[in-house]
Amino acid sequence: MSxxxxxxDELRQRRPSTRITTQRRLxxxxxxxxPARHHTCxxxxxxxxxxxxxxxxxxxxxxxxxxxxxxxxxxxDLGSGSDVYALAGHPPHHHLVCLHCGAIIDVDDAIFAxxxxxxQLAYRFEPRIEHFAIFGMCQACQxxxxxxxxxxxxxxx
Amino acid sequence: MSxxxxxxDELRQRRPSTRITTQRRLxxxxxxxxPARHHTCxxxxxxxxxxxxxxxxxxxxxxxxxxxxxxxxxxxDLGSGSDVYALAGHPPHHHLVCLHCGAIIDVDDAIFAxxxxxxQLAYRFEPRIEHFAIFGMCQACQxxxxxxxxxxxxxxx
DNA sequence: GTTGGTGCAAATTTTTTGCACTCAG
DNA sequence: CTGAGTGCAAAAAATTTGCACCAAC
Numbered sequence: 001m002s003x004x005x006x007x008x009d010e011l012r013q014r015r016p017s018t019r020i021t022t023q024r025r026l027x028x029x030x031x032x033x034x035p036a037r038h039h040t041c042x043x044x045x046x047x048x049x050x051x052x053x054x055x056x057x058x059x060x061x062x063x064x065x066x067x068x069x070x071x072x073x074x075x076x077d078l079g080s081g082s083d084v085y086a087l088a089g090h091p092p093h094h095h096l097v098c099l100h101c102g103a104i105i106d107v108d109d110a111i112f113a114x115x116x117x118x119x120q121l122a123y124r125f126e127p128r129i130e131h132f133a134i135f136g137m138c139q140a141c142q143x144x145x146x147x148x149x150x151x152x153x154x155x156x157x
Numbered sequence: 158m159s160x161x162x163x164x165x166d167e168l169r170q171r172r173p174s175t176r177i178t179t180q181r182r183l184x185x186x187x188x189x190x191x192p193a194r195h196h197t198c199x200x201x202x203x204x205x206x207x208x209x210x211x212x213x214x215x216x217x218x219x220x221x222x223x224x225x226x227x228x229x230x231x232x233x234d235l236g237s238g239s240d241v242y243a244l245a246g247h248p249p250h251h252h253l254v255c256l257h258c259g260a261i262i263d264v265d266d267a268i269f270a271x272x273x274x275x276x277q278l279a280y281r282f283e284p285r286i287e288h289f290a291i292f293g294m295c296q297a298c299q300x301x302x303x304x305x306x307x308x309x310x311x312x313x314x
Numbered sequence: 315g316t317t318g319g320t321g322c323a324a325a326t327t328t329t330t331t332g333c334a335c336t337c338a339g
Numbered sequence: 340c341t342g343a344g345t346g347c348a349a350a351a352a353a354t355t356t357g358c359a360c361c362a363a364c
Contacts, residue, residue, distance in 0.1 A: 019318055019362085058321075058356085059320055098282075139281035174339095198329085318361105319363090321358105326353105327353090331350070
């Protein structure tokens with residue numbers, strides 16, 4: 001039994017009324033085909049289309065939402081306009097996004113260990129830090145300063 | 158000289174071509190009238206309107222963007238649909254947002270001290286953690302579990 | 315055969331943009 | 340005066356929704 005089928009099985013068991021449709025299987029397949037990538041809704045639709053099946057965008061959104069609620073994928077705003085979805089990895093990974101040049105730097109989940117513990121102990125809050133984006137300024141841009149209001153986002157316009 | 162004028166003066170000095178318009182003054186006034194609140198763009202427009210002046214939404218957006226780039230206000234997505242803006246406090250404050258009940262819990266900036274240091278030392282990245290939202294599950298919702306996909310956002314629909 | 319899921323098209327919502335005009339410096 | 344900033348209206352972009360139909364169980 002494949003990873004895909006195992007996962008689908010588990011999702012069924014959690015909620016017996018859940019139906020495993022071709023569409024859901026295809027979306028999961030597309031995500032698992034490139035587990036490390038950030039997929040936009042459009043990406044997923046395109047990947048599935050390459051298999052000869054066209055899914056409606058709304059269907060993709062609905063499936064991604066379902067997977068997110070089930071904890072299978074994470075949804076993150078990296079400042080690119082559309083949210084990105086990624087298979088919830090173990091351990092999770094996160095990103096630093098430079099507000100000036102737009103660089104995206106990968107960071108290890110370990111940096112959140114302390115924060116997670118603090119929130120659990122001091123606030124009894126169970127954070128869902130599965131795929132975070134922290135905005136700021138990267139080393140290169142700190143060394144080549146530009147004006148404060150000359151930001152990455154401004155340039156994209 | 159008022160706080161408002163002092164701030165406007167500083168903004169002028171940083172970039173001499175900056176013009177201090179009535180609109181900019183009014184927006185800042187509205188923000189400073191309630192420094193602890195989260196203001197949506199709409200809120201700001203409404204507050205200004207109470208002073209008898211009607212600003213276009215696009216103007217408000219442009220001014221808030223300007224203030225954000227200048228580091229005067231922070232922009233945060235608390236999951237409510239529209240972004241909220243707040244005067245950048247010293248020290249900043251942050252929020253825990255419960256994915257189930259929507260509760261918003263205030264947290265002290267101290268919880269980010271370790272993370273900030275790690276990013277600066279290990280990644281030479283200067284994070285802009287001025288007004289963060291961390292999503293997860295609050296204590297009450299942990300104790301009264303509901304199904305996984307029965308989330309706050311679903312209910313808002 | 316139920317009813318959960320999908321496709322389609324239209325709506326919604328928030329934010330952005332082009333352009334002529336105005337006013338701060 | 341001169342260009343930064345504004346108002347207006349229209350566009351843009353991403354996501355959501357209503358509803359008729361389809362297919363998983």
